[in-house]
Each structure stands twice: as structure tokens, then as C-alpha cells.
Amino acid sequence: MHFIFLVDLLNFSFWSQEPGESRFAIEYRGRKWTGYWSLVAALRRAVDDNIPIINPSLWASDVELSDNVWRDLFQSATHGNIPLFKERLACIREAGKVLEDVNVS
Secondary structure (H helix, E strand, O other), X not given: OHHHHHHXXXXXOOOXXXXXXXXXXXXXXXXXXXOHHHHHXXXXXXXXXXXXXXXXXXXXXXXXXXXXXXXXXXXXXXXXXXXXXXXXXXXXXXXXXXXXXXXXX
């Protein structure tokens, strides 16, 4: 449930200024994924690597899940970067705070 919520939370604006092979892509299970699927691949890879991204109680924390952890998680297989990284990170942090406040985590 938390995985699906996180995907939905971050599923916006994958338009890239980068041409073809340079656009943001995640390498996962021997394939490069772009667009929406790059998001799913990055998050699945993190779960496979036991990074606790599906624990919403950690989303608000920049200690357990620091900005650098999220930046590494979205490290592109190309020179392109994930579009709107700062905005995505802000969504994660805000959702974590809201979920803490309502004790849903």
C-alpha cells in the first residue's frame, strides 16, 4: 500500500529537455526505463536494496532518508537528471509530515 502511495505521490512531469539517449533513465533488471516506468524502476530497485522507502514514518526525516539517499535512488543511467527532483523531495517530506500528524504510518 505504501509503495503504491509513493509512486502516485511522485508520478508527475517526466517531460525531459534531454534528447533521446540522454534523457533521464533508470537501469533496473538489465534494462533502461524512462518516463513513469523510470520512477517505478527506481523505487523497486530501492526496495530490492532494502532502502526503507516504503516506511512513511521516515519520509519526513532528512536523517534516515536524507536528500542524498533520494538523489542516489534517482541516479540516472544517463547524463539526464530526474525532472523536478526538489519538488518531488518536497512532496515526500510533506506527505511524511501529514502522515505523522494523522498517525497513519
